[in-house]
Each structure stands twice: as C-alpha cells, then as structure tokens.
Amino acid sequence: MRHVFSVAIGPVGFRVGSDWRGPVAALERLYASYPKPQDGIADFTVRLFADRPWRRFFRPKVMIGGDFVLPEAAPLSLEHGLLAAEMAMNLQMALGQRRYLLLHASAVERDGKALVMTGLSGAGKSTLAALLMTRGWRLMGDEFALLDPETGLIHAFPRLISLKNEAIAVMEAAATGGTFGPLLAETPKGAIRHLVPDTRSVAAMFEPARPALILFPTFGHEAATREVAPSEVFVRLTQASTNYVALAERGFTALTRLVAGTPARAIDYPDTESAIAQVEALWASL
Amino acid sequence: MATLYRAASPDSLIVAPVDLLTAIYHRASGQTHLMASPAPEILDALAEAPLDAAALLAKLRADYDLVDADPAVLAARLDELVETGLVERR
Amino acid sequence: MGVALDGHLLARALADPASVATLDSAGWQALLTMARAELLSATLAHRLDGIAKPVAAQRFLDDAKASCAQGRLVALWEVEMARRALGDLGVPVVLLKGSAFIAAGLAAGQGRFVGDLDILVPRAELDRVEAALLGAGWEWVKPDPYDDAYYRRWMHELPPLIHRERDRMIDVHHTILPLTARPTPDADALIADSIALPNGLHMLNSDDMICHAAAHLFADGDLSGGMRNLWDIHRLVDDFGIAGLAERARRHGLASAVRRALRLSHALYDTQLPDGWARSGSDDDLYLRRLTARDGWGRQTRPITRLAFYVRSHWLRMPPLMLARHLWTKWRKQAG
Numbered sequence: 001m002r003h004v005f006s007v008a009i010g011p012v013g014f015r016v017g018s019d020w021r022g023p024v025a026a027l028e029r030l031y032a033s034y035p036k037p038q039d040g041i042a043d044f045t046v047r048l049f050a051d052r053p054w055r056r057f058f059r060p061k062v063m064i065g066g067d068f069v070l071p072e073a074a075p076l077s078l079e080h081g082l083l084a085a086e087m088a089m090n091l092q093m094a095l096g097q098r099r100y101l102l103l104h105a106s107a108v109e110r111d112g113k114a115l116v117m118t119g120l121s122g123a124g125k126s127t128l129a130a131l132l133m134t135r136g137w138r139l140m141g142d143e144f145a146l147l148d149p150e151t152g153l154i155h156a157f158p159r160l161i162s163l164k165n166e167a168i169a170v171m172e173a174a175a176t177g178g179t180f181g182p183l184l185a186e187t188p189k190g191a192i193r194h195l196v197p198d199t200r201s202v203a204a205m206f207e208p209a210r211p212a213l214i215l216f217p218t219f220g221h222e223a224a225t226r227e228v229a230p231s232e233v234f235v236r237l238t239q240a241s242t243n244y245v246a247l248a249e250r251g252f253t254a255l256t257r258l259v260a261g262t263p264a265r266a267i268d269y270p271d272t273e274s275a276i277a278q279v280e281a282l283w284a285s286l
Numbered sequence: 287m288a289t290l291y292r293a294a295s296p297d298s299l300i301v302a303p304v305d306l307l308t309a310i311y312h313r314a315s316g317q318t319h320l321m322a323s324p325a326p327e328i329l330d331a332l333a334e335a336p337l338d339a340a341a342l343l344a345k346l347r348a349d350y351d352l353v354d355a356d357p358a359v360l361a362a363r364l365d366e367l368v369e370t371g372l373v374e375r376r
Numbered sequence: 377m378g379v380a381l382d383g384h385l386l387a388r389a390l391a392d393p394a395s396v397a398t399l400d401s402a403g404w405q406a407l408l409t410m411a412r413a414e415l416l417s418a419t420l421a422h423r424l425d426g427i428a429k430p431v432a433a434q435r436f437l438d439d440a441k442a443s444c445a446q447g448r449l450v451a452l453w454e455v456e457m458a459r460r461a462l463g464d465l466g467v468p469v470v471l472l473k474g475s476a477f478i479a480a481g482l483a484a485g486q487g488r489f490v491g492d493l494d495i496l497v498p499r500a501e502l503d504r505v506e507a508a509l510l511g512a513g514w515e516w517v518k519p520d521p522y523d524d525a526y527y528r529r530w531m532h533e534l535p536p537l538i539h540r541e542r543d544r545m546i547d548v549h550h551t552i553l554p555l556t557a558r559p560t561p562d563a564d565a566l567i568a569d570s571i572a573l574p575n576g577l578h579m580l581n582s583d584d585m586i587c588h589a590a591a592h593l594f595a596d597g598d599l600s601g602g603m604r605n606l607w608d609i610h611r612l613v614d615d616f617g618i619a620g621l622a623e624r625a626r627r628h629g630l631a632s633a634v635r636r637a638l639r640l641s642h643a644l645y646d647t648q649l650p651d652g653w654a655r656s657g658s659d660d661d662l663y664l665r666r667l668t669a670r671d672g673w674g675r676q677t678r679p680i681t682r683l684a685f686y687v688r689s690h691w692l693r694m695p696p697l698m699l700a701r702h703l704w705t706k707w708r709k710q711a712g
Contacts, residue, residue, distance in 0.1 A: 229306075235320065253311075260304070370541075371457060
C-alpha cells in the first residue's frame, strides 16, 4: 500500500494503509501526539483502497478493508477519507477485539474513578464526554470503553472525538485551543467534525480507572434522574456490547461484576449545562 | 414410561443473581440466559438427577414452596428450557 | 533478504516454527496479517507456543487463540444439538471437516476455526433427517423453488438449513461431491466404514478424511482457503499415516486429487511421504501460485491465476450444457 500510518490508542495498535495521501496526512496531523504500536506490530490492519485502478483518480471512492470487514459496506468519497479510516478502526474493534469487553459508551475519569455513559446514538454520550473533558475530567474515550475481565477496570481508548451536527458548534465554542479535524459535510450521518482529546487525556491513555457510575443519558427532556435496576443495566449493556458473546465466560463474569458493583442512573436533560450539573451532583453523592 | 427431563450439570453453569432475575451462563453453549422464577429453581431441582414432570412438580412444591404450581405452566417453562438447551428430554 | 512476501512466509512459519527467529517487526506484521486472512492465526499461535517473539506478536496470537476457543465451544454445541435432534433416529450421522476434528480431539482440530456444521447421512434417510431437524428448530435459508429443485436433484447436500434461535447453519450431505461432478465417491463406504465417537455420532476414518479434504480442495472449490485445507491434510497425515490411502482414494475415484494434495502439502509444509509417493507433478507450480496468493496486507493477489481456478471450479461442478442451462434459467428469473 502506497501510504501507511500507524498509531497506538491505549492498549490497541492500528496500522492504516491507503491508496491516497489525503486520509493518511489527516491522521498524521491529528494523532501527532500519540505513541506508535508496541514493537512496531499493530493489533489490527485497516486498508483504504480503490476497488478499480481508475477509482484512485476519477471520482475516487474509498473502500474499507482490513482484518475484519463487513461485506457490502458502502464506499465513502475521498474527502471523507478520514471518516472512513475512523469507521474502519471502529469496525476492527467491534468485530475483532478479544482482550477487553467492549462497552458502547463514552468514559471520563476523575480521581482514578470512571464515569461510563452509554445509550443509543444521539443520546449525547460523545458530546457530554467532550464537554466534561473541557471541565477538568480526563477523557478516556467517546465510542468504546474497554472493560478488563481480569481486574474489572476500565481502560482508556481515546480516539478522535466524533462530533455530529449541532454538537460541532457546541464544542467549537467550548474547546478553545482544541485541535479539530476538517469539517466533513454531508456524510451519511450528517456533518461530522473530529476533536483531538486534550494533552492530558492523551498523556494518560495507559492509566485505567475503577468504574464508579454508569449513566444512561437521554437528551431533549426536562431534567430528571432515576435509578436503573441491575437487570436493566445488564440487558442494556449486553445489547450495547459488540463482543460480549465472543468473550464467552470472561464476558459474563466481567459484566455481572460490573453490574453488581457499580451504581447506575438514567438522566434526562434539556441542555448540556443541565446535564453537567446533574453529573456533578450524582458524582458528589456517591 | 414418562419423559425424563435432564438439566445441564451445575458445574456447566455460572449463576449470578441480578436483582429479581437470574443471569445464567451456560459453559457448554456459550449462551447467556436471563431468567425469572421458576426457571432457575427448575434447573436446581433437576441438578441431582433427571426427573419426569410429575416428580419435578412435587419437588418444586416441597423445596420451593411453590403453592400454586400448575402442571401446564410447568410444561411451558420446560419447553422453553429445552429450546435453550439447558434441559434435555430423555 | 529473501523472505517471500506471499503465503510461503506463513507456510514456512507453520512447518518450521523456529524459523520466525529471523523476522523483523515488518516481517512479523506481514506474517500475522496473512495468517489472520487465511484463518490460520490460531493454528500459528499453537505452532509458535514457547517460541521467543515480540510482546505485541504474542498478544495478537493470544487473541487468536481466545477467538478460536470460543468458536470451538459454539461449534461443539451445534454438534450436541444435532445429536439431540438426530440421535434417536437410528441413522448413522457422520461429522465432517472441522467439526469432526474438534469433536474427536484430533491434531487437525488444534487452532482450527470451525464454521457451519457439516454432516453426512445415507441418501435414503434424508427425508427423516430433514424432518427431525425442522422439528427441532432449524428452518430453510432460501425458499426459492428453482434453487431448491436444483439442489435436491444435483447437489450432494440438502439446501441449507439454519437454526431459528441460534442462527447457525447445518449442511446435510449425502455424499461428499456434487452429483454433477466427475469423481463419484462411494458414499455407502464412507458411512459403513466410519468410526463411532463416544457421543454416538460418527466421523470418517482417517483415509476417508484425507480423501474428503482433497476432494473438497480440488473438485469442489476454487482453492480459496486452500492453505488451511492443506494444513488439515498435513495434520491428518502426521497423525494417522497413509497406509491404505492409495487404495481407498482409488475406490472413491479420488486418486489423482489425493496424490496432488499430498504433493502440495509436502511442498508447503514438508509433509513426510513414504517412498512411492511422488513429490512433484505437472501444474503443481500453478496450484502453489494460487494457494499462496496472499500479501502482507492480507490481500488476495495474482488475480489472473485466481480467475483461472474460479472458472475451472464451476466447470468441474457442472457439465457445460447444464451450466449454460442453469445460468439461463437464473437469468430469466432475474430479468422476468
């Protein structure tokens, strides 16, 4: 492959091969402060390629390939190449991660304890995590929280934070001095812009944290908080985990211990300031 | 000769109560089941030896105080357990 | 440096684990990625047990083993559920391929990723087996009557069945090659001479397992996944030897396929062959080219060679007139 990029993000190393310079240049700029894979060997390989030779030049379409692929995945345009790379790395984790139980959740850390936020797309877990990062929390990740079955700790996986549509303007205002990727308009999921986790979050990527609170946020309602029963947490977390089944017994023990040992709350919030206030109040009450 | 029901052996199961429900991991199949009473009790009652439906009902009444245990309901629960592979018909 | 950047890199590591000592990080990366693409990552992991390697390589291989172990569990459960559905029919049910290797604890099962469950039953018992499976929660994958009629008349198996709860497929064979293909294995002998397993199901005897693997490799496919198929054969030969194999292969009309399989296994994996077995033959180079068409990024290479084998595999499955008629009917259905 013509252009190659590699990066370590927490405990996982990736290499990305690309037929075009553009996506690799974007990745190099945004992940400049990140380490390289241990021993120069990546855990997962991603390929961005043109399915026909002329597609490298004429109306280029970026096909996603790699160790683990979804058949019939639609290609992206070259200007969305960075998004293709990020999606491809997500896919490797979703389909190939076997060491850690993947929770589809964002996570932030304070005083060695992790706040894990999970829910459907659009519930705001990425945005909330990014905002808390600007309020002094360490960002552990915005897409996946990694649960270690042996220790019960959450491990950081701080990829580029993926901001969508309205969240972009919110974070442009809140993260002054932050490093942003290009604005990607009209992607299949609307407008997307990536935000690089702050210096502190990147520097701390190898420090795990004990999970202390599981949060199910829902945007667009009057502020409210309720407890969530362990059985509901268990079901929702298995549904939100792409590799629960693949982890077999280790996944079961990891998840039952997490659910038994960690308080869980659902919050409705009308706006992000309200959400942050609710989070701080809950955290203080633990 | 009545059908016997045989449960997966206790050491092929990891049982974790999760508030009112019971999460069960079945080692032989890799499947996770979230069960409500009387399913966990049925598995427990069958742990030592296979039983037919009548004997199982009697044991559930005796050991678990299931006063209103209904044979039809039990049959339905057993069908579900057979479908999951946690119980086998002999 | 002389390190091949095709499947030979992987073959060498499997055949001679100590040889990985000379790999640099780029070499390791290529080897691991290639192994994963060929579904041989867990096999490689077991072969390299105890060999010094970089930490990141060990981690990759440990993950492959974990992945394989979970797949093995699920595959063995399918075997068990098939046993529960079919065990009381009084019909011999012969496990095939990977499921048989792991159910019997063979060396060929170590590190083996197992997909769907394949079983072989007597043709006369197909209806009863089909009924029992449907009664136990399996259902048809494709309800297309033309494909169904074609399948039942010409293929060596029932149309595919999938279990409605577990979402896993079962392939019920009545012989090991399509009825339209030229070699006609002796299905009755495969079953009559099968070996009983403790759980009451059966597996083919060792000679027949090698014949089946060779048949599958050459007469029923375009050689994709061939490196793994040949590794199966290599392990079977290692475990059981090949006394009686020549005779058995002749009986199934598979002598040529088996001879070629052993030559290629010897070329790739140094499989020990007794005197009297040729170590090279015509066109072997072309086959090896196809088999090793994988690069360090996990991509398939050599498109022209691959195409040639792809066309050939369809040619072998169906006589030309039948193929034309089959394609014509399918085209008409799509157009109309």
